[in-house]
Amino acid sequence: MPERWLTEMRKIGRMEPFEDLLERAERGPSLPEPGSRPATRMAVALFAVAIAVAGSWLAFRALTGTGDAQPMSGGTADFSAMWPETSLLEAQQVQALADVGDPEVQWRTDAATVAVRFAHVVLGWSDPMAGVTATDDPDTVSVSLHGPDASCQGAVGSATSANYRDGDAPAVGAPGRRWDLERYCRGRLARAKRARPILTWARQIDAIEGYQGRGPLKCRRTGPRRGSLAIP
Amino acid sequence: MTTERDYVALYRTVGVALWRAVYAYTGGQRDLADDAVAEAFARAIQYDSAIRRPEAWLYRTAFRIAAAELRRTGSLAELEEHESGEVRDIADLRLALRKLSPNQRAAVYLHYQANMPVREVARLMGTSVATVKVHLYRGRRRLRELLRTEEMEDA
Numbered sequence A: 001m002p003e004r005w006l007t008e009m010r011k012i013g014r015m016e017p018f019e020d021l022l023e024r025a026e027r028g029p030s031l032p033e034p035g036s037r038p039a040t041r042m043a044v045a046l047f048a049v050a051i052a053v054a055g056s057w058l059a060f061r062a063l064t065g066t067g068d069a070q071p072m073s074g075g076t077a078d079f080s081a082m083w084p085e086t087s088l089l090e091a092q093q094v095q096a097l098a099d100v101g102d103p104e105v106q107w108r109t110d111a112a113t114v115a116v117r118f119a120h121v122v123l124g125w126s127d128p129m130a131g132v133t134a135t136d137d138p139d140t141v142s143v144s145l146h147g148p149d150a151s152c153q154g155a156v157g158s159a160t161s162a163n164y165r166d167g168d169a170p171a172v173g174a175p176g177r178r179w180d181l182e183r184y185c186r187g188r189l190a191r192a193k194r195a196r197p198i199l200t201w202a203r204q205i206d207a208i209e210g211y212q213g214r215g216p217l218k219c220r221r222t223g224p225r226r227g228s229l230a231i232p
Numbered sequence B: 001m002t003t004e005r006d007y008v009a010l011y012r013t014v015g016v017a018l019w020r021a022v023y024a025y026t027g028g029q030r031d032l033a034d035d036a037v038a039e040a041f042a043r044a045i046q047y048d049s050a051i052r053r054p055e056a057w058l059y060r061t062a063f064r065i066a067a068a069e070l071r072r073t074g075s076l077a078e079l080e081e082h083e084s085g086e087v088r089d090i091a092d093l094r095l096a097l098r099k100l101s102p103n104q105r106a107a108v109y110l111h112y113q114a115n116m117p118v119r120e121v122a123r124l125m126g127t128s129v130a131t132v133k134v135h136l137y138r139g140r141r142r143l144r145e146l147l148r149t150e151e152m153e154d155a
Helices: A004-012 A021-026 A036-064 A088-099 A103-109 A111-122 B007-025 B030-050 B054-073 B085-089 B091-097 B102-113 B118-125 B129-154
Strands: A129-134 A140-148 A182-190
Touching: A004 B007, A004 B091, A004 B102, A004 B129, A021 B007, A021 B030, A088 A103, A103 A111, A111 A129, A111 A140, B007 B030, B007 B054, B007 B102, B030 B054, B054 B102, B054 B118, B091 B129, B102 B118, B102 B129, B118 B129
Parallel strands: none
Antiparallel strands: A129 A140, A140 A182
């Protein structure tokens, strides 16, 4: 004798739908797709991954100074017009002025001056100083910028000794020495590789603007900044 | 609508068996089984030639639709008071089925009532053979407990 649950299950085999469901089906779907919610979640996840990948890539480009290649006509593909010029046409115009010895653009032929102007105009530093170091590439230099942090006034007096150069920390309650709190920035400058006697340095210093020193920072740390400077 | 497949013949072959499986899956909710099966056929007609194995596709789709409706309604509906004598006849079974999970109900029905091999049940439910075996083991054990208790109480 079969078990009761098996006997009961057989009762389902005698049941049938009351109506012809195919007639209903021929009128078309009427319920929301059951897969729509997981599909939406999947799309959101993929979008988030894409954003993360794009953000990482942009951050890498900003920190390494690669990308943004816009080759100058007649030259190589190594030149990138980013700052002060934002287009190939602007870079060509400035180069043409430098070639004829226009004094207005002579500052463009000196990497340190370009870097200082960048710090002054784009970063808004009041009294920047630049250090230029040669690299393996004769058309690329490494630039470091530092200068007093005018935006941190008021924070200087309460800063810890970590914000000051060694041995210069003031006594607690003593007036702060503003020049001790420096901002720091580094990046690279590149110029077009062309057979010209004088070449303009035209590459934005794209690096994180931060602060030198150890310990907690009292001022805001900014990310990569870019800007454009009108040709004087 | 012009379709490549003969859905009238397909419904005659599969429709009622599918409806019974979904009826078991939903714990004996006739309206829900009607909706799920009709909707599965409607989507099959819509996608038509894109579906390679319509029978398995219909089962999986109908189960998915029924599962979505079960989630949406939140809980199983109370047994209707205006049911026919036929439905009242299986009231005990329905109450017992509702103590199982939807997948356990469907697996038990397809294997023990529709006499499908485990591999076929797995294919129609869109799951693995091992998973179906677990559903069968647990579902069978639970039904045996529930309906044996009922039997003893009746006695």
